[in-house]
Amino acid sequence: MAALWGRSLSCGGWFPPHQIVRHGSKAVTRHRKPMHFLRQKLLAVTEYIPPKPAIPERCIKAPKKEVQEPFGFEKLLRREVEVTFNENKMITVFQNNSIKSEDLKLLRHRLLKHDIRMKFFPNQILRSYLGNTKYRNLLPLFIGHNIIIVSKEPKAKELLQTVRNTTQISLLGACIEDVLFSRQGVVNYSRLPGMQVVRGEIVSGLTLMTSQTCQLLQSGPVHLAALLEQYLKQQSEAATGLKGPESLEQKEIQGSPAS
Amino acid sequence: MAILLRRLGLARLGIDTNSGCTGLYQIDAKVLPAGLKTYEIPPRYDDVIIPEKPKLKFLNKVPNYKKPRRWMKRLGDIRGPAIRANTLTRGEYGIVALGGGYLHWGHFEMMRLTINRKMDPKTMFARWRVNAPYKPITRKGLGQRMGGGKGAIDHYVTPVKYGRVIVEFGGRCAFEEVEPFLSEVAKKLPFPAKAISKKTLEEMLKEDEQKARNNQNPWTFERIATMNMMGIRKVLSPFDLKYHGKFFGKSRVPNRV
Numbered sequence: 001m002a003a004l005w006g007r008s009l010s011c012g013g014w015f016p017p018h019q020i021v022r023h024g025s026k027a028v029t030r031h032r033k034p035m036h037f038l039r040q041k042l043l044a045v046t047e048y049i050p051p052k053p054a055i056p057e058r059c060i061k062a063p064k065k066e067v068q069e070p071f072g073f074e075k076l077l078r079r080e081v082e083v084t085f086n087e088n089k090m091i092t093v094f095q096n097n098s099i100k101s102e103d104l105k106l107l108r109h110r111l112l113k114h115d116i117r118m119k120f121f122p123n124q125i126l127r128s129y130l131g132n133t134k135y136r137n138l139l140p141l142f143i144g145h146n147i148i149i150v151s152k153e154p155k156a157k158e159l160l161q162t163v164r165n166t167t168q169i170s171l172l173g174a175c176i177e178d179v180l181f182s183r184q185g186v187v188n189y190s191r192l193p194g195m196q197v198v199r200g201e202i203v204s205g206l207t208l209m210t211s212q213t214c215q216l217l218q219s220g221p222v223h224l225a226a227l228l229e230q231y232l233k234q235q236s237e238a239a240t241g242l243k244g245p246e247s248l249e250q251k252e253i254q255g256s257p258a259s
Numbered sequence: 260m261a262i263l264l265r266r267l268g269l270a271r272l273g274i275d276t277n278s279g280c281t282g283l284y285q286i287d288a289k290v291l292p293a294g295l296k297t298y299e300i301p302p303r304y305d306d307v308i309i310p311e312k313p314k315l316k317f318l319n320k321v322p323n324y325k326k327p328r329r330w331m332k333r334l335g336d337i338r339g340p341a342i343r344a345n346t347l348t349r350g351e352y353g354i355v356a357l358g359g360g361y362l363h364w365g366h367f368e369m370m371r372l373t374i375n376r377k378m379d380p381k382t383m384f385a386r387w388r389v390n391a392p393y394k395p396i397t398r399k400g401l402g403q404r405m406g407g408g409k410g411a412i413d414h415y416v417t418p419v420k421y422g423r424v425i426v427e428f429g430g431r432c433a434f435e436e437v438e439p440f441l442s443e444v445a446k447k448l449p450f451p452a453k454a455i456s457k458k459t460l461e462e463m464l465k466e467d468e469q470k471a472r473n474n475q476n477p478w479t480f481e482r483i484a485t486m487n488m489m490g491i492r493k494v495l496s497p498f499d500l501k502y503h504g505k506f507f508g509k510s511r512v513p514n515r516v
Binding site: 008012026027028029032035039040043045046047048049051052071073074077084110120121122124131145236 | 268290291292293294295297334335337338344360446470474475476477478480483484489491493494496498501507508512514515516
């Protein structure tokens with residue numbers, strides 16, 4: 001290979017000692033040009049080495065639990081749930097065993113006559129919302145398909161009567177005026193008489209003893225008065241001479257078991 | 260999203276109906292799923308203006324030279340990375356060259372016809388980012404011996420370097436809609452190319468930067484070449500000093516840091 005010896009220039013530069021004069025193809029070729037072996041070696045030596053920490057990142061880094069912010073619809077539904085639970089005094093949970101939509105419509109209509117509403121909410125939202133409120137004991141009810149039937153007035157009797165004929169939905173539990181009821185509890189609640197009657201009963205129950213005191217106090221003198229009256233009667237009869245001493249004894253016998 | 264659900268017929272606006280639902284958006288679907296499906300808000304293309312002539316324009320085979328002169332080969336116009344048009348300016352998507360090469364009129368026609376056929380002119384638009392062929396390529400006649408001067412101009416080409424955007428694409432469309440036919444076109448080009456969006460291009464550049472930063476190898480091409488270690492400059496050219504072994508000929512050497 002022809003080569004030129006290295007020589008220095010007048011301006012202070014220099015040529016490398018070996019300059020290659022003849023070579024094969026140009027730098028840019030159509031075919032894949034074979035690289036000089038030294039260049040291949042250089043590329044092999046200067047390859048990219050990725051960082052490799054002693055403990056891989058995936059062992060240390062905790063998997064990111066993406067805390068998803070509640071989307072708009074979710075927020076809306078949450079508000080709905082909140083409103084429902086605050087406004088309505090009676091909240092019942094029914095298990096929905098695939099009721100037909102026409103039957104559901106009829107049931108809804110019948111319930112609306114008593115101003116009782118039916119609500120459908122996704123369980124996910126209900127659980128996430130109710131877990132933090134005072135209704136957390138209702139959580140086990142919200143698994144699977146369910147319907148929430150609510151009303152502002154606690155009309156358990158009307159509800160049970162309306163729902164009695166629909167076999168596809170069954171009562172799971174209820175929360176009436178912040179008191180949890182099971183199925184039997186609701187039935188009993190419905191059998192309770194109205195408020196006025198109950199109040200009257202309580203009042204009478206409380207005043208039972210006091211009402212009796214008067215009678216008790218008066219019983220002694222009343223009995224004595226009755227006995228004395230009888231005795232007077234006997235005396236008057238004896239005075240008339242119609243009845244003998246047997247009748248007096250009879251009266252006495254009558255009198256003693258009575259006292 | 261609530262409007263979306265109303266359109267789907269799943270939720271009803273409580274105000275309109277008389278069946279006495281107290282909530283504004285009462286769910287009427289009798290079978291509610293376990294989770295709540297959240298719908299991603301689709302992207303809005305309000306700021307995208309579709310120009311009057313959305314399709315790719317016809318490019319001439321031969322430029323309008325008064326006196327067509329023969330040019331030198333100048334193969335350096337293919338070597339190395341592109342500096343001129345390597346970012347997406349007007350559209351969101353495009354085809355980028357991943358190697359150097361020449362585009363001739365046949366390639367242009369192929370691109371123009373395919374893209375104009377596959378795109379929807381009402382919602383999309385496309386723009387050329389390379390010039391019409393301007394570089395004359397000479398050919399000697401068949402069976403000619405060496406010598407006798409330079410050949411006559413046969414055809415014209417456009418040189419393309421690595422990283423140059425060929426076609427830009429934009430409009431009210433997602434990358435997934437556009438990618439099939441853009442990659443179809445990219446496969447037929449004489450150099451390696453691919454369909455990109457602004458995001459993918461950014462990612463590519465970021466990855467390169469990251470690699471350069473994370474490299475654990477103390478020996479880099481740049482270091483060895485500039486210091487002329489082991490007299491390696493015998494086999495390297497000043498081009499390699501500038502581009503640190505990333506380019507060899509018209510191609511880009513992959514996985515070079």
